[in-house]
Amino acid sequence: xxCLVAGIVEILSREGIREWSLGEAPFMLLMEHNKEELNxxxxxxxxxxxxxxxxxxxxxxxRFKNKFAxxxxxxxxxxxxxxxxxxxxxxxxxMGFTGLLINESIARxxxxxxxx
Numbered sequence: 563x564x565c566l567v568a569g570i571v572e573i574l575s576r577e578g579i580r581e582w583s584l585g586e587a588p589f590m591l592l593m594e595h596n597k598e599e600l601n602x603x604x605x606x607x608x609x610x611x612x613x614x615x616x617x618x619x620x621x622x623x624x625r626f627k628n629k630f631a632x633x634x635x636x637x638x639x640x641x642x643x644x645x646x647x648x649x650x651x652x653x654x655x656x657m658g659f660t661g662l663l664i665n666e667s668i669a670r671x672x673x674x675x676x677x678x
Contacts, residue, residue, distance in 0.1 A: 564629060571630075586637050587624035603645045610650070617666030618659065 567584070574582055589611030600608065611620060639645065639653075654660045 563626065567630065584627045584630065584632065587620055587627055587634075589620045590624040603647075603650065606647060607650060610654075614659075614663050616670065617663045 571582060589608060611618075615621070641649070643649075651660070654663075
């Protein structure tokens, strides 16, 4: 995988691209680097990340992306309304996280019910 990413970066560099993002590693910075007390929604988000680690290994994603020495920057959710669990669920669906979680949960149940 590292070779694939390195090849992509090489091609983009030849094309004049100077910066390329591998995206974020959700949950990671909240879990490791936050020194402030978390509010309810932040705690809910961190709990959801920890609970669903079997389907979305954010720590592995972070380690992989960190090999490329990225500049990690916080990503904030800004809204004109009070964040709610429903908003978190809607964001989860829009990002494809819910589908991933459902698919991985079904796969785990299938393996559990019908072991090979």
